[in-house]
Amino acid sequence: MKYYLETYGCQMNKAESSALEEILREKAWEQGPADDADLILVNTCTVRATAENRAWGRIAQFAAGKKDYGYSIAIVGCMAEQYKETMKERVPEIDYVVGTYQKQSFGLLLDQIQAGTHYNILDDKPVFQFSKTYHEPGAFRDFVPIMHGCNNFCTYCIVPYVRGREVSRAPADILSELDTLEDLGVREITLLGQNVNSYSWQDGAQALDFPALLRLIAAHLHERHYAKGNAAAQDGIGWIRFLTSHPKDLSPDLIDVLATEPLFCKHVHLCVQSGSDRILALMNRKYTREYFLDLVGRMKASIPGLSLSTDILVGFPGETEEDLDQTLDVMRRVEFAYSFMYHFNPREGTSAVNLPGKVPDKVKKARLAKVIALQKETTGALMRERIGCTDQVLIEGQSKKSSKELVARTARDEMVVFRGDASRIGQFAKVRLAGISGNTFKAEELHE
Ligand code: SF4
Structure with missing residues (x-):
C-alpha cells in the first residue's frame, strides 16, 4: 500500500506528520507519488486564512483526481478538527476526516483501508493521545x-x-x-x-x-x-x-x-x-x-x-x-x-x-x-x-550554492556557511564568523 502526504502549518503539524508516517511504516505502507497512492493524506492548518485556503485548493485537486486514480482521501490536523462535521458535505470525495482528538484511531483506519472496508472515525470517542515518537527517519x-x-x-x-x-x-x-x-x-x-x-x-x-x-x-x-x-x-x-x-x-x-x-x-x-x-x-x-x-x-x-x-x-x-x-x-x-x-x-x-x-x-x-x-x-x-566571534555550530547540510560549502546553525539560531565536505553533516563544529551574506554568516572552521 502506498500513501502520499502533504503537511501545512507549524512545527507541531510537521511533528505530527512524522508520527503518522511512523504508524504507516509500522504497517508496511510506502511513500509514493499522488497518482500512484492508495491514500492521500492532507495534514491541515487553520491558524491563518491563507494556509486554510491553500489546503482547500489542494483538497479540491485531489478530489478531482480521485476518479482517475482511485485513491482514498483522509484529512487530518486542525481543519479536520474545526470542520469535522461539515467537511464531507463541502467535498464529498473525502473519505476520512480525522480530528486532532481522533488520531489514536489512525492505525485502525489504515487496517480498514487495507481490508477494503469503510471505517467511520467520527464514531470514535474523541480523546487526545501523544504519539510514541515523532521521529523523522534520518533526521539529526x-x-x-x-x-x-x-x-x-x-x-x-x-x-x-x-x-x-x-x-x-x-x-x-x-x-x-x-x-x-x-x-x-x-x-x-x-x-x-x-x-x-x-x-x-x-x-x-x-x-x-x-x-x-x-x-x-x-x-x-x-x-x-x-x-x-x-x-x-x-x-x-x-x-x-x-x-x-x-x-x-x-x-x-x-x-x-x-x-x-x-x-x-x-x-x-x-x-x-x-x-x-x-x-x-x-x-x-x-x-x-x-x-x-x-x-x-x-x-x-x-x-x-x-x-x-x-x-x-x-x-x-x-x-x-x-x-x-x-x-x-x-x-x-x-x-x-x-x-x-x-x-x-x-x-x-x-x-x-x-x-x-x-x-x-x-x-x-x-x-x-x-x-x-x-x-x-x-x-x-x-x-x-x-563578526570575529567564535561559536559552535551544528552542520545541517550542503549549501545549495556550492557543494564545497556546508550550512550550519549556531545555538543562537543563526545560519552559517563554511567550507567542508558532506561527511560532516550532523556533527558539531567550531567556527569563526568572518563575514555576512544576506541573513547568513560566512565562516571558517577552527580545527583545534
Ligand atoms: S491562544 Fe494562540 S496565540 Fe495565544 S498563547 Fe495560545 S496558541 Fe499562542
Missing part, C-alpha cells in the same frame, strides 16, 4: 511535543478551539523518546508546545513544571552520556531548544535553568505581538509592555549571550499610529535577532472578528513594512557585532 534535529492545546484564548487565535485545552505529556514518555532519538543519532531536540512554559505534570507525589522538566531532562541525559563515557555529549543530544514561550508564564526558575545548564540553547522565541498596553489588553495577552521589558531585562542580565526572537502582529482592530510606535519602541529596546511579522487577518470563530476599529488593508500593509524595515536594520546591526 527532531521535534518532541511535550504539550498539546492552549488555555490562553488570545482573541485573534483559533488554536484553543481546534486543539482544545492544555494536556501535558508524561515525563517518562518524554525521556523514553529522547533515549530512542539519541540512539538513532539525533543531535538537537526542540521541545514543542503552544505554550511550553505552562507545562504541568502531576502524578501522585510527582509534580513537575517546565523548569523542573528541563532539569529532569538535563540530569537524565548527563547521566546517560556519563555512562557512555561521553560527558561532553559529542556523540549524543548536544542541544535542546523549546518553542513557544508565552511571556506571562516565563518564570524566574526557567531563567535560572537557562543560565546554568549548557544543554539548553541560549535562544528563546518570546512572542510579544504588540508593544502597546491597550492592544495587548484587546488581544487578551495578559501582560503589559512594562512587564515584557522587565522580563527581557532580567533574562539578558542572567543569561550571557542570550538571543531573542519574536512574533509581531500589526493592524489589530483599534490599533493607532501611536500603538504602532509603542511596538517599534519595544523592538528597538529588546533588539530581537529576528521576528515573524504579519498583519491582522480576522479568523472566523475568534472573538477579534467582532472587534470594532478595523484597520484598512493599505494601512496594515504600510505598518507591516515599517516593522519589517526596523527588524532588518536590527538584524543587520546584531550580525555585524558578531
Whole structure:
C-alpha cells in the first residue's frame, strides 16, 4: 500500500506528520507519488486564512483526481478538527476526516483501508493521545511535543478551539523518546508546545513544571552520556531548544535553568505581538509592555549571550499610529535577532472578528513594512557585532550554492556557511564568523 502526504502549518503539524508516517511504516505502507497512492493524506492548518485556503485548493485537486486514480482521501490536523462535521458535505470525495482528538484511531483506519472496508472515525470517542515518537527517519534535529492545546484564548487565535485545552505529556514518555532519538543519532531536540512554559505534570507525589522538566531532562541525559563515557555529549543530544514561550508564564526558575545548564540553547522565541498596553489588553495577552521589558531585562542580565526572537502582529482592530510606535519602541529596546511579522487577518470563530476599529488593508500593509524595515536594520546591526566571534555550530547540510560549502546553525539560531565536505553533516563544529551574506554568516572552521 502506498500513501502520499502533504503537511501545512507549524512545527507541531510537521511533528505530527512524522508520527503518522511512523504508524504507516509500522504497517508496511510506502511513500509514493499522488497518482500512484492508495491514500492521500492532507495534514491541515487553520491558524491563518491563507494556509486554510491553500489546503482547500489542494483538497479540491485531489478530489478531482480521485476518479482517475482511485485513491482514498483522509484529512487530518486542525481543519479536520474545526470542520469535522461539515467537511464531507463541502467535498464529498473525502473519505476520512480525522480530528486532532481522533488520531489514536489512525492505525485502525489504515487496517480498514487495507481490508477494503469503510471505517467511520467520527464514531470514535474523541480523546487526545501523544504519539510514541515523532521521529523523522534520518533526521539529526527532531521535534518532541511535550504539550498539546492552549488555555490562553488570545482573541485573534483559533488554536484553543481546534486543539482544545492544555494536556501535558508524561515525563517518562518524554525521556523514553529522547533515549530512542539519541540512539538513532539525533543531535538537537526542540521541545514543542503552544505554550511550553505552562507545562504541568502531576502524578501522585510527582509534580513537575517546565523548569523542573528541563532539569529532569538535563540530569537524565548527563547521566546517560556519563555512562557512555561521553560527558561532553559529542556523540549524543548536544542541544535542546523549546518553542513557544508565552511571556506571562516565563518564570524566574526557567531563567535560572537557562543560565546554568549548557544543554539548553541560549535562544528563546518570546512572542510579544504588540508593544502597546491597550492592544495587548484587546488581544487578551495578559501582560503589559512594562512587564515584557522587565522580563527581557532580567533574562539578558542572567543569561550571557542570550538571543531573542519574536512574533509581531500589526493592524489589530483599534490599533493607532501611536500603538504602532509603542511596538517599534519595544523592538528597538529588546533588539530581537529576528521576528515573524504579519498583519491582522480576522479568523472566523475568534472573538477579534467582532472587534470594532478595523484597520484598512493599505494601512496594515504600510505598518507591516515599517516593522519589517526596523527588524532588518536590527538584524543587520546584531550580525555585524558578531563578526570575529567564535561559536559552535551544528552542520545541517550542503549549501545549495556550492557543494564545497556546508550550512550550519549556531545555538543562537543563526545560519552559517563554511567550507567542508558532506561527511560532516550532523556533527558539531567550531567556527569563526568572518563575514555576512544576506541573513547568513560566512565562516571558517577552527580545527583545534
Ligand atoms: S498563547 Fe495565544 S496565540 Fe499562542 S496558541 Fe495560545 S491562544 Fe494562540
